[in-house]
Amino acid sequence: MSRSVDVSTNERAYFIEGLKAGIRLNGRRFDEIRYPHNIHLSKEEYGYVELEWGKNKISVRVSSYIRKPFEDRPFEGIFNINCEINSMASAKFENGKNSDEEVLISRIIEKSIRRSNSLDLESLCIIAGEKVWNITVDLNFLNYDGNFIDIGCFGVMLALQHFKKPDISIINGGEDIIVHDINEREPQPLSILHVPVCLTYCFYNITNQQEVNIKGESTSDDIYLLDCDYKEDLLKSGSIIITLNKNREIIQLSKNGGIPIDASLLVDLALGSIKVVDELTDLMKKLIKDHEQQRFDELNLKLLQVGADR
């Protein structure tokens, strides 16, 4: 059993009453997320990102090396995501023991990003059947404040877009390769096909009558909150994780237990999420662009650039 803190009955009642009045204890609207802040995109190292999201804190590192591809997929590079959750983030996670919750978190992040082919694996191929890039993402959760999935997915996608792999030239008619030092040649960004964004909705049943909820026709008693914090997460009676991208595709849907949700409500939630997905995708794009610009200015690359502004 994890050493989680239980919420007292009074606190629970206070929280539920708040929801009935349309108020979240943290002052957000029901469908409002905490936006990431203190985002640190490393200047020294491509693919190292630290960010905070509410009180959540994560660090992500992308690394690469060259290896032989799997025999059954000679044209594809290899991509793994390692999720590291330990008791540094919160006492609720035990060291060295993978609880169901931890497995679910890493599994959903993996499904959202790896399984959905958001990284173009074929572009990682150097020489078919001989040499491919192996991209590894290490995701470390440093502090927990609810909703690891959304923030983890955001962090990984940001780091992948930030990452650049060294340029390569193939010599001797495909026999050998030269890996160019990043100081010698401008490194190459990864080819990212789409940017998945995970959104977690937590459900609360304010009537406290389970039978009514399960068999009832009305859905007005259900309240859903987007991006729950630590306390809201403890009090939830169900959750659903929707992963979407800007192309209006659902990447992944999962509901692991909890009170049943009405099908029409699910459709509404999915459609309503698009707005947040667009915002977060644009935010990522902007962050990367600003960072590039900053680097460009600092290194004074303008001096080296040749070309006519049209």
Added chain:
Amino acid sequence: MSRMELYSPEGLRIDGRRWNELRRFESRINTHPNSCDGSSYVEQGNTKVICMVQGPMEPSSRSQADSAGATIEVNLSVASFSTFERKKRSKSEKRMVEMKATLERTFQQSVMCHLYPRTLISIDIHVLAQDGGLLASMANAVTLALIDAGVAMYDYVSCISVGLHDQTPLLDLNGLEEQDISTLTIGVIGKTEKLALLMLEDKMPLDHLESTLGIAIAATHRIRDLMDDEVRKHGNLRSSKLAKN
């Protein structure tokens, strides 16, 4: 990977079904009367699942005793011969843990757990053969076994998988179809539109979600009827035996 024609222009799938046809659904309950409190066997096409329920009983460890309600524990074993190519599977595989956790959490809500405080309901699932729709078949088998064990539930949890091929939803995918198109598995409580279980693993256009869900919900209602028939058939058999004595 060779691209097979999953859905012909004439509207037939590789196994000859139409888009809205289920596979053969066979179920039995009380298949293991002497070794457990409730048992069931479900065949959905070529997917075959045995489920056995023990309990509600006293938990062996104190940590499983919850004063607010019963604890539900699922043990999943997928036989190494269940797939066409024999493959030994470890229980700690992430996919297995995820399915186990999903089932546990789903039934924690669908069973009236508050009626059985400080008890453990242990569910053993054996997968003998798999050919698509594994999670759905397992959930159906668990529902039937819980009913056989006499555990109070709000209603049947009936499950089905559905895929989307181009614009057409395809119901109850088999193993070959599941490899190539994205699969949505849903579990519905009784004859409502409430989703107790939901899992989508691959891309699906957002605008098709509603129509896909619609057909899937209709299918789960059909599955519920089929399971209900089996339960009533078994019930009648038992009561006729009682009448004879």
Added chain:
Amino acid sequence: MILSPAERAYLYESLVQKPAIRPGARSDHQFRPLEAKTGFLPNSNGSARIRLNDGSECIISVKSKVVVTRGESSLIEVDIDVPGFRDDSNFVSNLKFSLTNLLITKFPVEYLRLTSKYSFKLFIDCIVISHSSYPLSLISLTSYLALKTTRLPLLTSEVNDEEIEEQPTFSDDWDNAKYIHPTFQPPIFITLGVIGENLLFDPSIEEEQVLENGLILSFYKDKVITPIINMNLATNSNNSNFKGLNQKLIIQSINLCNKYCPAIIKALDTLIEQDDENDDTDNHIF
């Protein structure tokens, strides 16, 4: 189910009587009633299920694979899965070792040879769905049925392929598939309980708890063969009656097995025949 001291004493006294009074009114050499079913897994070459009346149940599948003979250390691989026990626990590894050992030493491997280069490799996977008494004999009887009903596809290419590069080819028609060998009888294990002067066939869980010793005999081609193992059958409950084994009883047990085991084999063969007749009408396990 653990017996109380009083129950144990009562059961012990009734079992040492001459003849023994067994619970369930069985005679010394009588097995518990069992039901069986074969050939219910279309994805496997052979499959069988045996269930005893106390709910113990075992399912076995036999799958085959074409392998290069020289590359394999053994053409038979056995795997046993008992829910609730880890794969590397003593209980499971002992069962697995006993069955593997018996099959590997006594299996006529030449039946699996396909061509001069290739052979079939058999994967025998057991799931013990539930068990009360020591399940070795249950598993071995099930494996008898599974192996007896295993059908392998018919080879259509040349048997002598020393010079040929291609892999062997097989007939597409499943109706042409053959049994491993018409006269092939897989070896089986029989468990015997020793109590006083009595030898009890197929002891149940209650009997196991008061036995003075347990014997596991292997039987192949109409006679008892080695290994003959003695062990405490009550692996999951303690048995304070356990003591040394009188050598005369070993001789006696061999004679008994030689006398009664052919009947067991015959009964299993009859089961298979009956199942074959019903095959078209009922393909379900249950």
